Amino acid sequence: MRNLLDKGVGAAMLAACAFAAFVSPQSASAQMFLAKPDFKPGPITGSDPLVGLPIPGATPAEYQAHLLWNLRSGLNVAALQCQFSPFLRAVDNYNGILAHHAVELAAAYKVLSGYFKRVNGAKGLKLFDDYSTMTYNGFSTLQAQYGFCQVATNIAKQALATPKGQLHVTAGARMRELRNSLVPAYERGPVYNPHMIRFTQPPAPPLRAECWNKKGRYLSKKCGAAV
Incomplete structure (x- = not known):
């Protein structure tokens, strides 16, 4: 199977990686827990340290590209780690996102690579590759795999339904939840309910x-x- 960990891809590689046709977000929902864990969802901006590695001195446009690139990286890792369930459609959905949002992702790549060139000069591209690799590694999880896959799958479906050019909006709304899903979550234990007590x-x-x-x-x- 093709390696989906695409480091530092440009516009041409983004198009090449989208080897699957556009996938409808109407695939079956996969619930990993009896009671959905609270991953503390909420809006987030690209300058928030929770998003990913620091990029000091970035402009608002560069922070937005940083946010979008971290979302793409997380969904890329999910495409690799979440294939244990066919209902998640992890690979198909990710490839659909690459195809549907190719223009916006290519623009984010250009802006973000430009940041590393601007700040680091000749070493910029090498440092951008290092940044991309460490970003991928930051989403790799084993103990929190179920929670991560459940959240990433849900985000992927939303991304497929998001109009072209608006993927950064989805990133701003869901990245906090995606990062929080990397913390292991467990089923909640039985809750005491006095109204359900039976006579002995x-x-x-x-x-x-x-x-x-x-x-x-x-x-x-x-x-x-x-x-």
């Missing part, structure tokens, strides 16, 4: 021999009521 089983009759006749019948007159 009544006590059994006494076992004293004198309370029973030879036919095995309990002598209530002699030993009292059984309950």
